[in-house]
Amino acid sequence: MQPFVYSRAEDAAAALRNGNASLPSAVESANQYLAGGTTLVDLMKLNVMRPRMVVDINALEKTAAQIELGAQGLRLGALARMSAVADSADIRKNFPVIAQSLELAASAQIRNMASLGGNVLQRTRCIYFRDTSYPNCNKRTPGSGCAALEGINRMHAVLGTSRDCIATYPGDFGQALIALDAQVEVQGQDGKRAFPFAQLHRQPGASPHIETTLKEGELITAFTIPALPFAKRSLYLKIRDRSSYEFALASAAVALDLEGDKVRDVRIALGGVATVPWRAADAEARLKGKGLDDQTLTEVANAAFAGATGHGHNDFKVELGKRTLTRALKQAAAMEIPT
Amino acid sequence: MNRAAPDPKQNMGKPEPRLEGRLKVTGEARYASDMPVNNPAFAFLITSPVAKGQITAIDLADAKAVPGVLDIFTHENTGDLKHLKYDPQGGGGSTSIQDFGPKIQHDGQIIGMVVADTYEAAREAAYKAKFEIATEKPSAGFHSEGVKEASPKKSEPKAGDAEKAFDDAAVKFEGWYGTPTQHHNPIELFTTTVAWNNDELTVYEPSQFMYGLKNSLASKVGVKPEKVRAISHFVGGAFGSKAQLTPRTGLVALAAKRLNRPVKLVATRDQGFTIATYRAETQHKIRIGAQRDGKITSFQHQGWELTSRPDAYAVGGVEDSARLYSFGAVKTDVKNVHADRNTPGFMRSPPVVPYIYALESAMDELAYQLKMDPVELRRVNDGMKDATGKEWSSRSLMQCYDEAAAAFGWSKRNAEPGSMRDGDWLIGWGCASAVYPTHMGPAAARVQFSADGQARVQIAAHEIGTGILTVVGQIAAERLGIPVENVRVEVGDSVLPPAPVAGGSTQTASCCSVVAKACDAINARLNANGGTPAPAPRETVGTGTGRNHEETFARLGVATLEEYAEQVPKEVKPNPVMGLVVDPMKKLYSGSSMLGGGSHAEKLMYALGAEFVEVRVHRLTREIRVPRIVGAFAAGRIMNTRTARSQYMGGMIWGISSALHEATEIDPRYARYTNDNLADYIIPVNADIQQLEVILVPEKDDLVNPVGVKGIGELANVGTAAAVANAVFHATGVRVRELPIRLEKLLTA
Structure with a gap:
């Protein structure tokens, strides 16, 4: 850890004044926002992130931590803690995939600290990114190469990768948001704007060090999820090496709208296998209007992983990802929906 | 009784709660790095980012400019430290790789240490120290180019003609098995605190062998053993990783001497993977020949174990796999594979975990x-x-x-x-x-018994979480015929009589045997002076009932009786591998562990x-x-x-x-x-x-x-x-x- 200036912002305007100097999404940015601190402080201790100024935005909790469910849908303040949202009875009933994606993540201690805004910006767990003694990491040091491509890459991504980076997006909640067509509300020097959550993260391409489309100093203030009645039949299935407190090897966020045996509508997002929260739109299209028979499910899973590439240790994630999606869809179809 | 405290059956002692339980759950138990020292300076290690190479230049200008930095130690200013003999039996050095450069022999080798007024300054400076290293291509494991196979000096049991018995067998089985590298990861990190007082030093370090730590550190820094006191009252997990002297300890002692100030090091979790030992990967080939009724006529077990370039560390678990069943004939073999890795070492059940997995x-x-x-x-x-x-x-x-x-x-x-x-x-x-x-090792203990029915037991045993304090208290209570609450047990300090290394699952047998002997000697003195005989040792260990000795003590004219006892198990023989023997008690006092038992x-x-x-x-x-x-x-x-x-x-x-x-x-x-x-x-x-x-x-x-x-x-x-x-x-x-x-x-x- 290197010395830094700590500044506590009492409101969004103050936060923006201090935070506007740099891109919060870039690892090397000199100014960083601090909410729960579960990613930032960790990476600072590891010397991966060396901000010169840390802007504490926890005081914004007064105005930006609300959980509101209305006819239009769900609005979640960016400073709401993961545990608070996961515990909400309304969310558990109407959007189980959201509650599950949050409560299957991390540990109870971390969920009590971590904010939703920070959660979606959680940085990768790539071992080469997190250990500065490896010189070659394009995400940490642009242009230095990628140690994971031919290294130990069991936990790495098979979708959305590039020659420059195969780091996995580690989060769970992001899959729920992207599946449900969520919007992100942000506030910046030029005022407020909102855009689809699907546009927040950038695939690594040739510049893996820039992870999001946030502009200089922009602060995430809320997520809105449109009303989706069939989200009652939704779930998050997370497959991992142990029962709790572990990142996904593969996960699936699914929501199903059934009409008899046929699928009227469906939402599918994949986690643990991709460089960003991953919506499997082709797979959704294949399932609409069909039944959940084995042949259809095979086609759907194949469509979801068309174009997936393994890098050795993680080759198994293609097959595991397909099976995870199949299992998630079957489980969702079998759900008993409370009225 | 409850699930955590099962009812004793025949030949079992009571489920006495741990004597130190309250201290531990209230956070009052002081582990090595909790021990207060006066005005400590804080150390942070710098470790090598490559596994093989040569340090060609060191630039410490930026690091030394960090406010609060007192000094930085590298291979260029640590030549005073002596080379400690590597001892694969425990007690001595954990590895031959003890220099901090310029030659780099494994990933994460210590190449420097910053000492500063605060931990934060030391860490910041460590990140700013620049080492130029000429890197060479290392050999990582079994299948890497450049590894060297050799035969360690391990016992390889053999009986009958296993090859022929296999050829003749009605049913034949052959299989290969592999186990991975593993690290102990005790929750308590690898810490060392050293304070000098003129030419004497005290080291606070979690240890499974107080006398090994004391004697090895003395050799490392070139002072007489009596100048060193080692203290480790509680150990927050060890599992074999804290049984030998690792290179950090001498470095901290040297820094504390140079700076004339106590120095405290708490290595980080990731540094713990490379500055101490680990369980190396193994491979096994098993061949079994059997009759149709299942009777095994031939058992053959070959093992391959990875180790560092210089050190032939091998666990050789064929010694035990060959004994587990009444095999007809047996043939075994153990090989080391030397690679550019740190030296492995003891990790809970070293020989049997990999070898019995295969069997x-x-x-x-x-x-x-x-x-x-x-x-x-x-x-x-x-x-x-x-x-x-x-x-x-x-x-x-x-x-x-x-x-x-x-x-x-x-x-x-x-x-x-x-x-x-x-x-x-x-x-x-x-x-x-x-x-x-x-196993059992030589041990010594001192027991004091007072007229008021209170006892004090002193033995430099190791409370690594196993409950040694409690069971030593129980055996003293039983032998002296007093409640366990009346026994005070002191462990984890090299001023106390020595216990063997807390490895090989020896502590309870060794410590309880010698404490019982000292208690029996006290009983003999009491009995010779008309005391009530102690109750005969019972089938089950329990707390004794009160004995009135006040009159006996009065007759003796003393308030307290004290006995020092030594116990050398009859099984302690020259170790067949090392082939040396001196008086086992002297060896123990000088920091060598000798264990008897098992198959020997x-x-x-x-x-x-x-x-x-x-x-x-x-x-x-x-x-x-x-x-x-x-x-x-x-x-x-x-x-x-x-x-x-x-x-x-x-x-x-x-x-x-x-x-x-x-x-x-x-x-x-x-x-x-x-x-x-x-x-x-x-x-x-x-x-x-x-x-x-x-x-x-x-x-x-x-x-x-x-x-x-x-x-x-x-x-x-x-x-x-x-x-x-x-x-x-x-x-x-x-x-x-x-x-x-x-x-x-x-x-x-």
Whole structure:
């Protein structure tokens, strides 16, 4: 850890004044926002992130931590803690995939600290990114190469990768948001704007060090999820090496709208296998209007992983990802929906 | 009584709560780095980012400019430190690689240490120190170019003509097995604090061998041993990693002397992967020839073990795998493979964890080949003699199997792989044997007994979480006929009489034997002066009832009687590997550990057990869970059923971890550990351990040592991995022969 200036912002305007100097999404940015601190402080201790100024935005909790469910849908303040949202009875009933994606993540201690805004910006767990003694990491040091491509890459991504980076997006909640067509509300020097959550993260391409489309100093203030009645039949299935407190090897966020045996509508997002929260739109299209028979499910899973590439240790994630999606869809179809 | 405190059966002691329990749960117990020293400076290590190379230049300008930095130590200013002889038996140096450069011989080798007024300044400066290193291509592991195979000096049991017996056998089995690199990761990190007072120094460091630490550090810094005091009242987990002197300790001592100020080092978690020891990866080839009734006529076990370039560390578990059953003929072989890695070392049950995993997996495969129940296969090969004709001192393996099998419900098992299901979950049941040699070392103790019925026991034993304080208190209470509350036990300080290394599961047997001897000497003096005779040692260890000695003490004209005792077990002989012997007590005082027992005693002395495991594997996604495990263990006299159960429970959980999770990943290009933290080095969490049952099987063995105790600390994590692997085969029909068993190994099926 290197010395830094700590500044506590009492409101969004103050936060923006201090935070506007740099891109919060870039690892090397000199100014960083601090909410729960579960990613930032960790990476600072590891010397991966060396901000010169840390802007504490926890005081914004007064105005930006609300959980509101209305006819239009769900609005979640960016400073709401993961545990608070996961515990909400309304969310558990109407959007189980959201509650599950949050409560299957991390540990109870971390969920009590971590904010939703920070959660979606959680940085990768790539071992080469997190250990500065490896010189070659394009995400940490642009242009230095990628140690994971031919290294130990069991936990790495098979979708959305590039020659420059195969780091996995580690989060769970992001899959729920992207599946449900969520919007992100942000506030910046030029005022407020909102855009689809699907546009927040950038695939690594040739510049893996820039992870999001946030502009200089922009602060995430809320997520809105449109009303989706069939989200009652939704779930998050997370497959991992142990029962709790572990990142996904593969996960699936699914929501199903059934009409008899046929699928009227469906939402599918994949986690643990991709460089960003991953919506499997082709797979959704294949399932609409069909039944959940084995042949259809095979086609759907194949469509979801068309174009997936393994890098050795993680080759198994293609097959595991397909099976995870199949299992998630079957489980969702079998759900008993409370009225 | 409750689950944590089982009722004592025959030859078992009461489940006395841990004497230090309250201190620990209230945070008052002081571990080494908690010990207060005056105005400490703080150290931060700099470790090598490459596994092989040469430091060509060091630039410390930026690092030294950090406010608060006092000094930086590198190979350029640490030449005063002496080279310590590497001692693979424990007590001496943990590795021959002790220099901080310029030659770099493994990943994470210490190449520098910053000392500053604060921890934060030291850390910041460490990140700013620049080392230029000319890198060479390292050899990482078994299959790397440039590794060298050699024969370590290990015992390789042989009996009869195993090759011919194999050729003649009606049923033949051959199999390869592999185990990965593993790290101890005790929760308490590797810390060292040193304070000098003129030419004397005190070292506070978590240690499994106080006299080893004291003597080795004295040699390292070039002072007489009497100038060194080592203190380690409590150890927050060690598992073998804190039994020898690692290079950091001399460095901290040197820094404290140069700066004339106490220096405190708390190494980071990732540094712990490379500055201490670990369990190296192993490979095994097993060949078994058997009759159709299951009787094994030929057992052949070859092992390959990875180690560093300079040091021939090998665990050589064929010594134990060759004894476990009454094999007809036996042939064994152990090889080292030398690579550019740090030197491995003891890790809980060093020889038996990998070697018995291989044997017990092979036994299950043979049982399927024979279409025999695996428990019955063990019964057919059970016997009181090994292939060389040596007899067991006691052996309760099948009692353990029968009790555990009954508790588990083994008779309901359908042996057909994949035949048992619960919805989408495939169910598998498997079992395996646990075994650990019964060791004992020389030990000394001092006991004081006062007219008011209070006793004080002094022995430099090691409270590494095993409960040694409590069981030593119990034996003194029993022998002196007083309640355990009246006994004060002092351990973890090199000013006390020496205990052997807390390795090889020796502590309870060794310490209790010598404390009993000192107590008996006190009783003899009391009895010679008309005291009430002490109650005869009882079948079970318990707290004694009050004895009135006031008159006897008055007659003697003293308030306190004190006895110092030494106990050298008759099994302590020249170690057949090292081939040297001096007076064992002198050796102990000078910091060498000598253990007797196991397969080297007159009789085969071993603790045994049987473990049964249920696994569930999801039909589609193949994740593996262990909802249930039952273990039954027989280990002579059990001093305390509470601490014994706790040891077994921890062992079984570690065994599950070893089967499914634990592996240190090595990037073969760089010979570097990549998952060197507790987020990526996976162990079970609470949710992974559901039903766990420990059965204490009564056993009496007066041959092993005066108190009849077999060590149990390293028993229950042996065989578990095989039991899990066998259960996974039963569930899925997939035989995984390389640990850990991760879901990708089951996906293709």
